[in-house]
Amino acid sequence: MAEADHEAENIVVATAEKIFADLANPQTINHDKDGRWQAPLWQALSDAGLPLALVPEHLGGAGADLADGFGVLAAAGRFALSVPLAETMLAGWLLAQAGIAPPEGEMTVAPVRPQDAITLHADGTLSGRARGVPFARASRHIAVLVSGASGLSVALVPTDRLRIDTGLNLAFEGSDSVVFDKVEPARIAAVPVGFDQTSLMLMGGVVRSLQIAGALDSLLAITVKYAGDRIAFEKPIAKFQAVQHNLAKLAGESAAALAAATSAADALANATAFDDAVFLEATSAKIRCGEAAEKGAAIAHQVHGAIGFTTEHILHRYSLRALAWRDDFGSESYWAVELGKRITARGADELWPLVASR
Template structure:
């Protein structure tokens, strides 16, 4: 069930036009209501006051009048498929504006942004309600992360969502606060020891230094397990991504997990990495969308040789290539997200989709960032300009969960092992 449908069924069942009724509601309905409240088509009517959340439940006070209620029950919102994404975008626009972030050098923007995301139920979007999350569908969550890419979002939303998803695969409830996942590279592995402790090293773990907990895929004598560990149980070394974000080496030495459960049949470390690839692909595609937007706008504003540079054919052709690369990234990433959202297992077809997305988005990132900077000229290279927030993240995201060279080798091996005459049937099956 999606946020929006949870919220709607809740409203139908409970909300009356009586003013100041107190209701106790689930996390999912709460998140959905937040989304509805922030929905642009419903503003300005303020329908609900949000009470401070308790551990398992949120309460609200409704003081909606008849018109507001009809509005909310009415078709215009009911038909809106993207209510969760729109709610997320609203938070990003208010609290993650790139220009604001550059102005606020001390990082004071982070806490309000994180709090808003977590209050709206977005950080645990992929965690089912019975495990303490808001139970959004995979597709809704992918949409949120594509939007996060458009804002070059620099808090561990994607990582916490991934961790929540991973823990849910093992039936483990998600704790509060920021999380990340390990391993984040196909070259690393975590071992489950016979005594139930974990050992191993994971490099390039995004935001490990900012996380409270880490969701881990570990392999032991009896197969694959999923574990939740507290960050205090492991050593976390300093490290930064290309974009200057925490990207740390995690060392586990006989670390005792808080929870440990066997992974579902067929679930491997690659399942996590491929899911991570699709998430990063969507983020890259989002960053490219904004890059295209601001680059086109700048080319229309910037005058050189007595006309806007957008009027020069050479510049137009570069911008057309930027649009094509953005389109390719978006198509590859949304196709892979759609494939995973509708797949039960990670078979060859899902592998093709997820790997292709990571490869094609990474290639697009290289080409698109080059063109965006070329069109912006020197101004785009300054630290005051927002372009670097997009370019450096689009480039850095290529490195997480296995870079495109690694996955190209894997895809090539798969294609060769299937044989020449099975290549087209595989491609055509998508």
């Protein structure tokens, strides 16, 4: 049974990687100034059922488990994918928590920042503001976690009912401010007991951690190849001790991010609730991957020199996205404080057993 599950996961991830390789080649995208690559890519992803991979079959999704979905997201990071696949998968997962069947097309999720909140009024309308919502303007619907007098619910809202103020992240992709002004949702339903905004932030944090780890893996491969090809003083720069030292540090940051992200993904995929163990894994991953993005991007660009900053080179596609993903679903500084609060509340005697159990 375990072997069959493993083969199924390999098929899902292999399908995603083939689509990415065929239709999301970073160099091809860099040279396509009109965005003509987007429609064929999204159509192929939709035909494979990947945007709704985390939605159960009875709600119209592909019914993949979290492990499969996380594998797809890590692969998307390795290709620096710049369409809202991760956001649509996350929105579908959030809607499924409330038993809402997702619509077709691109989606995103709100809120993305822990401090933001959307209010459900007694008349069923929504009010509030969500900042930094990825791909909001490019999406047809937003899955929104809302708070009302009776508790938390998930609402499905068409974007044409919202005011969206355009914004950009470091990678020049949509990071929009969405205003809910007495908006009537298309669907709304309560979430299960125990699910809260922290649950959404932790899930989103694991998603971004996997994407960052994937991007750093590609940054490492690109940088090692460049160092081996670039000749200075009649030999590859990879032969110089200073460059070798930097490559070793970049490899260490990439490995640390991958270990933290995959550990958190495994913990969440096998958990039955967003308990302290999941909190520790997810927050640690977001913190460590954020730090790795900062250090890894700096090293990769240092090795490449000026060429790494040009629009013609693909390096910036990975570095800028890895850096931009740090801010979504809580920055490393936010989660460091929250993790400290959680550990303090548990008490010093509980820290080692919790860490050792992982």
